[in-house]
Amino acid sequence: MKKLLILAVILMLAFPVLANGTQEEAIDAYPSRNVRVIIPWSVGGMTDVLTRPVASHLEKQFGVPFVVENKPGGGGVVGSLEIEESANDGYVIGTTSMSTVSAKYVSPVYPDIHNVELISQVITIPATVTVNADSPFMTLQDLLDYAKANPGKLKNSNSGSGASAHIYASYFEAMAGIKVNHIPYPAYAEAVTALLGGHVDMTNIPLPDLSAHVDSGALRLLAIASAERHPSYPDVPTLKELGIDVVMGNYSGFVAPKGTDPEKVRILDEAIGKAMQDETIRKFLIDAGYQPVYLDRNEFKTVIADAEKQLEFLVNELGVEFVDD
Numbered sequence: 001m002k003k004l005l006i007l008a009v010i011l012m013l014a015f016p017v018l019a020n021g022t023q024e025e026a027i028d029a030y031p032s033r034n035v036r037v038i039i040p041w042s043v044g045g046m047t048d049v050l051t052r053p054v055a056s057h058l059e060k061q062f063g064v065p066f067v068v069e070n071k072p073g074g075g076g077v078v079g080s081l082e083i084e085e086s087a088n089d090g091y092v093i094g095t096t097s098m099s100t101v102s103a104k105y106v107s108p109v110y111p112d113i114h115n116v117e118l119i120s121q122v123i124t125i126p127a128t129v130t131v132n133a134d135s136p137f138m139t140l141q142d143l144l145d146y147a148k149a150n151p152g153k154l155k156n157s158n159s160g161s162g163a164s165a166h167i168y169a170s171y172f173e174a175m176a177g178i179k180v181n182h183i184p185y186p187a188y189a190e191a192v193t194a195l196l197g198g199h200v201d202m203t204n205i206p207l208p209d210l211s212a213h214v215d216s217g218a219l220r221l222l223a224i225a226s227a228e229r230h231p232s233y234p235d236v237p238t239l240k241e242l243g244i245d246v247v248m249g250n251y252s253g254f255v256a257p258k259g260t261d262p263e264k265v266r267i268l269d270e271a272i273g274k275a276m277q278d279e280t281i282r283k284f285l286i287d288a289g290y291q292p293v294y295l296d297r298n299e300f301k302t303v304i305a306d307a308e309k310q311l312e313f314l315v316n317e318l319g320v321e322f323v324d325d
Helices: 002-029 046-062 074-085 098-105 140-149 164-176 188-196 211-216 262-275 279-287 297-316
Strands: 035-039 066-070 092-097 116-126 128-132 155-158 181-184 219-224 249-257 291-295
Touching (some): 002 262, 046 092, 046 249, 092 098, 098 297, 116 297, 140 219, 211 219, 249 262, 291 297
Parallel strands (some): 035 092
Antiparallel strands (some): 116 249
């Protein structure tokens, strides 16, 4: 009996060591099986386009499948809630964008960015200040001088009252200290067409939706609203460079369910960082009009906090009522 008691005590003392050893082995082997990658939007959309090459790169790094699953619905609400509600074992990750933060303003049931673990940001989709190529405004300062001398005369096309392009325009207007005449259209395409036709003076629509017309010479970029210049347009200044402290537009990144092991999050973050250094992936995203911007999980938190402040300012100070577009 004494021998049994001694053996039991030894096992009890050894168990934490054995448990820790098992946990370390699991981390060392992570990931050891399929990882689900949930995209809360449809096939062919912005997030889908950027996620698939990154997922493919992760498969090569880890030697296990990263299985992309599109879960559209409710402007990203359905898939985002599924990410939140999934097991936090490190074998489910997903994507997020500005709409995850803004969902609470447009949907009675909505995801919460604080209910997930941030992994990495991978792209930004900057809003712009864009005019027709025939516009008399050659620089942003030309446009601002006119707008301040003629409040409300500049016609700014957007994608509908409370929709994304209207949000960008309202924030730019407030930060630049000008007043413009907001002209709503059903979607980005119609708003860009109006600018091409000379029916409006400017737009703040994001770069990917008008870059083809910029490249053709039909439209002119006066500034972009990103933290740094776009690699495809190195001569176009940022708003920050021009004295308007505005970084606005959409972004996309990766998240995991709340409570996912921080070490697994770190492993994924580093692997995504490696994927974003791949020149093939970078060229693919740049050619698609996106701006590759890898930020680690801690830097991504700052982006989210800034996005929340922008949206709160728009709602509480400017009285903008958001809609889902």
